[in-house]
Amino acid sequence: MDWMIRDGMLRSMLGETFPLVLGRECAGEIVETGTNVKLFRKGDLVVAITDIHKMGSFAEYAVAPEQTTYPKPINISFEEAAAIPIAGLTALRGLRDAGEISSGKKVLIIGASGGVGHLGVQIARIFSANITAVCKSSNADFVKSLGADAVIDYTKEDFTKARSAMTSSLTLFRSAPSRNA
Ligand SMILES: NC(=O)c1ccc[n+]([C@@H]2O[C@H](COP(=O)([O-])OP(=O)(O)OC[C@H]3O[C@@H](n4cnc5c(N)ncnc54)[C@H](OP(=O)(O)O)[C@@H]3O)[C@@H](O)[C@H]2O)c1
Numbered sequence: 768m769d770w771m772i773r774d775g776m777l778r779s780m781l782g783e784t785f786p787l788v789l790g791r792e793c794a795g796e797i798v799e800t801g802t803n804v805k806l807f808r809k810g811d812l813v814v815a816i817t818d819i820h821k822m823g824s825f826a827e828y829a830v831a832p833e834q835t836t837y838p839k840p841i842n843i844s845f846e847e848a849a850a851i852p853i854a855g856l857t858a859l860r861g862l863r864d865a866g867e868i869s870s871g872k873k874v875l876i877i878g879a880s881g882g883v884g885h886l887g888v889q890i891a892r893i894f895s896a897n898i899t900a901v902c903k904s905s906n907a908d909f910v911k912s913l914g915a916d917a918v919i920d921y922t923k924e925d926f927t928k929a930r931s932a933m934t935s936s937l938t939l940f941r942s943a944p945s946r947n948a
Contacts, residue, residue, distance in 0.1 A: 772822075783822065790824030792816050793831070794839055794848035804833045812839040814848040824849075851886070858887035862894070870895040877926065879915060880906035888913040901926045 892914030
């Protein structure tokens with residue numbers, strides 16, 4: 768999304784004008800809190816999504832609501848943490864909330880090697896689902912290392928045919944291509 772916005776796309780849904788500081792998610796150290804903030808204090812290391820209607824997380828200092836601020840996991844870098852929130856929530860809500868994923872369910876993850884999909888594979892693995900990943904062969908080892916049971920190369924095989932191999936409890940989690948669309 769960031770590169771699309773940077774390149775002048777999505778203007779109608781964005782409602783913002785250039786020049787614009789991009790970015791909706793970030794990780795860092797809290798330097799100041801609002802008077803009503805209860806969960807965090809100065810010095811806390813956090814990952815956050817800025818206000819959904821206001822970007823600006825690529826700046827050195829960014830403002831985020833308490834409700835979309837979370838403690839940064841200690842075992843990952845700031846860069847890794849900053850990449851997780853929106854893609855991770857998209858994958859989590861798609862699989863867990865919309866898809867009602869559970870142990871043993873068959874999941875087809877289209878775009879499994881992408882920003883959303885690679886997190887979706889890991890989430891589906893945590894839920895002990897049976898995962899078929901769709902991506903290029905060059906990314907097959909990568910998605911298998913994250914937990915995919917099988918991989919379909921979309922350049923060689925029509926992955927929509929794989930639906931017939933799915934059970935009635937199929938959860939189709941779609942992470943559609945963005946740059947190639
Ligand atoms: N990233 C986010 O935070 C976010 C949040 C909400 C919604 N979205 C939406 O989710 C979608 C995916 O975003 P993303 O950031 O994950 O994109 P991405 O990182 O560019 O990943 C695209 C994925 O699609 C695969 N792909 C490319 N062409 C394909 C084709 N013709 N058929 C099947 N798969 C194909 C790619 O596989 P190979 O690389 O192996 O070729 C890759 O796994 C976009 O529509 C985006 O707008 C993204």
